[in-house]
Amino acid sequence: MDAFEAIHERRSVRRFKPDPVTREDIMQIVDAANWAPSAMNRQPWEFIAVSGEYLQKMGQSFKTVIEPHLKEWDDKPDDGSSLSREGFLQFAANYGNAPVVLVVLTKAEGEPRLHTADLESASAAMENLLLAATALGLGTCWMTGPLLDSEYLRRLLAIPDDKTIVALTPLGYPAVVPKAPKRFDPELTQKIRWVGNLPEFGGVKPDGA
Ligand SMILES: Cc1cc2nc3c(=O)[nH]c(=O)nc-3n(C[C@H](O)[C@H](O)[C@H](O)COP(=O)(O)O)c2cc1C
Numbered sequence: 647m648d649a650f651e652a653i654h655e656r657r658s659v660r661r662f663k664p665d666p667v668t669r670e671d672i673m674q675i676v677d678a679a680n681w682a683p684s685a686m687n688r689q690p691w692e693f694i695a696v697s698g699e700y701l702q703k704m705g706q707s708f709k710t711v712i713e714p715h716l717k718e719w720d721d722k723p724d725d726g727s728s729l730s731r732e733g734f735l736q737f738a739a740n741y742g743n744a745p746v747v748l749v750v751l752t753k754a755e756g757e758p759r760l761h762t763a764d765l766e767s768a769s770a771a772m773e774n775l776l777l778a779a780t781a782l783g784l785g786t787c788w789m790t791g792p793l794l795d796s797e798y799l800r801r802l803l804a805i806p807d808d809k810t811i812v813a814l815t816p817l818g819y820p821a822v823v824p825k826a827p828k829r830f831d832p833e834l835t836q837k838i839r840w841v842g843n844l845p846e847f848g849g850v851k852p853d854g855a
Contacts, residue, residue, distance in 0.1 A: 652777045657826060659785030660729055660737045662744040662818035671782055678778030682771040685763035691771045694749040694803055701747050703802055705740040711795040712738045727825040744816030748775065749803065754810040768812040785820035788813055
């Protein structure tokens with residue numbers, strides 16, 4: 647699978663088969679994450695692979711924490727690309743039955759600009775991780791909802807104070823691949839502005855210049 651295929655085929659998967667994921671696959675995926683670009687080459691990321699009873703505990707706790715928040719959601723039926731409230735609650739309870747959850751951490755220390763740069767770098771690692779998993783036929787879902795439960799996650803996974811949780815993702819073979827949510831402006835008539843005078847780009851000066 648080439649890079650463009652992986653980019654287009656990656657979906658946020660929320661239901662997984664119980665089939666195990668190999669340690670080699672996890673290492674290959676984390677290696678791809680480790681090759682992300684990083685501000686000042688700080689490579690400020692770390693990963694935790696959670697499985698078994700620890701994953702079950704994470705799910706039970708996330709379900710309890712997320713339940714009151716879900717009451718604020720419109721209870722739309724599952725439309726093939728996003729889950730109903732009940733469907734999301736089931737997903738939360740065991741991370742969609744995924745055999746593994748990968749947690750991405752970054753450094754928590756440093757002045758705010760440095761911390762922002764570290765979060766950005768760790769997000770680049772996260773995206774590499776998702777794309778590598780897609781290339782191996784595995785499903786993922788970038789999740790920050792569980793950060794509502796960070797105190798519990800920190801205790802359960804022994805995450806020290808000098809680390810911030812950036813995001814986590816379940817990892818496993820998809821049981822259901824959701825429909826791709828429509829992209830806003832898929833023809834890219836609004837999302838890009840061309841500034842400059844190369845004729846092949848059809849560029850113009852920005853207003854007021
Ligand atoms: C920063 C970030 C946080 C997200 N948090 C969650 C989450 O907590 N739970 C969830 O189910 N999906 C979460 N998602 C996934 C988005 O819902 C999903 O990417 C979006 O609906 C587009 O669908 P696609 O990933 O299949 O293209 C998150 C995505 C990003 C980038």
